[in-house]
Amino acid sequence: xxxxxxxxxxxxxxxxxxxxxxxxxxxxxxxxxxxxxxxxxxxxxxxxxxxxxxxxxxxxxxxxxxxxxxxxxxxxxxxxxxxxxxxxxxxxxxxxxxxxxxxxxxxxxxxxxxxxxxxxxxxxxxxxxxxxxxxxxxxxxxxxxxxxxxxxxxxxxxxxxxxxxxxxxxxxxxxxxxxxxxxxxxxxxxxxxxxxxxxxxxxxxxxxxx
Numbered sequence: 001x002x003x004x005x006x007x008x009x010x011x012x013x014x015x016x017x018x019x020x021x022x023x024x025x026x027x028x029x030x031x032x033x034x035x036x037x038x039x040x041x042x043x044x045x046x047x048x049x050x051x052x053x054x055x056x057x058x059x060x061x062x063x064x065x066x067x068x069x070x071x072x073x074x075x076x077x078x079x080x081x082x083x084x085x086x087x088x089x090x091x092x093x094x095x096x097x098x099x100x101x102x103x104x105x106x107x108x109x110x111x112x113x114x115x116x117x118x119x120x121x122x123x124x125x126x127x128x129x130x131x132x133x134x135x136x137x138x139x140x141x142x143x144x145x146x147x148x149x150x151x152x153x154x155x156x157x158x159x160x161x162x163x164x165x166x167x168x169x170x171x172x173x174x175x176x177x178x179x180x181x182x183x184x185x186x187x188x189x190x191x192x193x194x195x196x197x198x199x200x201x202x203x204x205x206x207x208x209x210x
Contacts (some may be wrong), residue, residue: 030189038162049086051132052158054117059157067130076114076132078102089119090126090168090193099170109174112137115139117173117209121166124196131160133207139171143210145190149173150209164204168193174210181205 049070050063064070067089069075071082079098083089102115115138120131135150150173155161161181169175170191176189177197183206188197190210198202 027054048129049132050130051081051134053114054133054135054152055138057090061158062137069203070130070132071116074114074116074132075099075102076112077108078113086121086128086130087126090166090195092120096170097172097188102171113137116173117169117171118175118207119168119170120158121161122163122202124165124201125167125169126195129163131158140173140210141171144170144175145174145210148210151183154204156181162202162207165197166195166202176208176210177204177207178206179203183208 006013006150022053048063048065049067050061051070051074052059052061062070062073064073066084067083067086068082071089079095079102082095083092089095097151099116103128104111114134114136116132116134117139118133121127122129122132124151127164131148133152138150140149150159155163164177167175167177172192174192176183176191177200178187179185179200188194188200189208
């Protein structure tokens, strides 16, 4: 069954209200200047926060010691003050508003905007290492739910096979996570963020976004 963007927004209203409540209860994270952490092209070697462009045909991964720096790189330098604590970003209303603002930029003629569509966490309830997926001048706002717009065939290509335990989404990109590469095996979704994948915690090998 296909759900248009207007109904996607209706689904999100309840999700966003929960996030706003959580943000009100949490202490506001301090803004931080962008550190100068060097990037690594090996997602399995050291750095904790990795990023990749979903739409490139060949997996190219950059990793950083700082979540703040990773988000800055994933957004083309447009968001430089993401929470240093990646877990807080999952329910930080100010951070979410900045991510949504990138969609407006992408709609302007001549403006290049890198939009984050998902942030994955390798521990339940948004903890520890992260992987941020971004697209250029894209999102799923006008896409029908169930119509696959973006996908990752094999997370092993990005050094993140069997690591996802929680995730958040943005730009109205709902995701489906699969147990095996090539969108095979058990699956969970379509979802717009989860603090746990239940029996599929640490078992995800491919992703689709709609």
